[in-house]
Amino acid sequence: MTKGKLFVISGPSGAGKGTICKEILDEDKTLKLSVSMTTRKPRDGEVDGVHYHFVDHSAFVSLIAEDGFMEYADVYGNFYGTPKKQVMDWMDEGINVILEIDVQGALQIKKSYPEGIFIFILPPSIEELKNRILGRGSETEETMARRLGAALKEISSIDEYDYRVVNEDLQEAVDRVKAIISAEHSKINDEEVERIINRYKEEL
Numbered sequence: 001m002t003k004g005k006l007f008v009i010s011g012p013s014g015a016g017k018g019t020i021c022k023e024i025l026d027e028d029k030t031l032k033l034s035v036s037m038t039t040r041k042p043r044d045g046e047v048d049g050v051h052y053h054f055v056d057h058s059a060f061v062s063l064i065a066e067d068g069f070m071e072y073a074d075v076y077g078n079f080y081g082t083p084k085k086q087v088m089d090w091m092d093e094g095i096n097v098i099l100e101i102d103v104q105g106a107l108q109i110k111k112s113y114p115e116g117i118f119i120f121i122l123p124p125s126i127e128e129l130k131n132r133i134l135g136r137g138s139e140t141e142e143t144m145a146r147r148l149g150a151a152l153k154e155i156s157s158i159d160e161y162d163y164r165v166v167n168e169d170l171q172e173a174v175d176r177v178k179a180i181i182s183a184e185h186s187k188i189n190d191e192e193v194e195r196i197i198n199r200y201k202e203e204l
């Protein structure tokens with residue numbers, strides 16, 4: 001069976017990764033989203049096990065000690081990580097997986113799993129990024145300044161990625177990410193070459 005593909009959707013906080021991923025997952029039921037673990041407190045409306053696995057610091061550190069994360073990072077003072085087992089099981093079953101993670105995490109995955117497909121979501125401008133973060137309404141002055149400062153640093157890692165999508169008009173950005181996913185399904189890889197040739201050979 002062909003292994004599932006790993007799509008890593010990343011970019012600065014507030015660029016719209018979560019919004020884009022939600023639209024894509026609503027439309028494409030063959031994709032699964034990895035639910036991250038975090039030590040951050042839930043925001044209003046966030047559900048444990050759906051938006052994140054919300055845990056305390058000691059539970060997070062235990063999973064680090066068990067080598068249970070594909071990647072993890074300290075993002076603005078809270079830990080966030082991708083639990084390894086679920087993602088590996090899905091890919092082994094041939095299921096395509098989306099990770100929606102920050103840039104530090106994506107760069108770690110690029111090292112350990114370079115065959116992933118790395119997509120960077122850009123905001124149209126820093127001003128618009130600020131408006132979006134403000135609109136989400138969970139930032140203090142201090143965390144806002146930190147997020148904007150980090151955004152510029154994160155954007156300078158864009159050369160590590162395979163694709164970039166500017167999220168100005170939401171539907172356009174969603175369509176572009178869908179087009180990337182679709183194109184990747186038609187990409188020729190070594191494993192496939194042999195299978196394709198053999199399939200036609202058998203008919204002769």
Ligand code: ADP
Nearest residue numbers: 013014015016017018019132136167168169170
């Ligand atoms: P991220 O997951 O990258 O941190 P979110 O998906 O939470 O970002 O989006 C940040 C905010 O911006 C949310 O309030 C969301 O509704 C809004 N948003 C996302 N995409 C757009 C867009 N294309 N135009 C306007 N607002 C957007």
Ligand code: 5GP
Nearest residue numbers: 013036072073075080081082100101102105
């Ligand atoms: P938020 O607190 O707004 O939900 O997320 C803050 C940042 O952490 C976002 O950029 C989000 O993509 C990122 N994030 C969410 N889950 C993970 C994860 O598992 N690993 C890493 N490295 N970042 C994550």
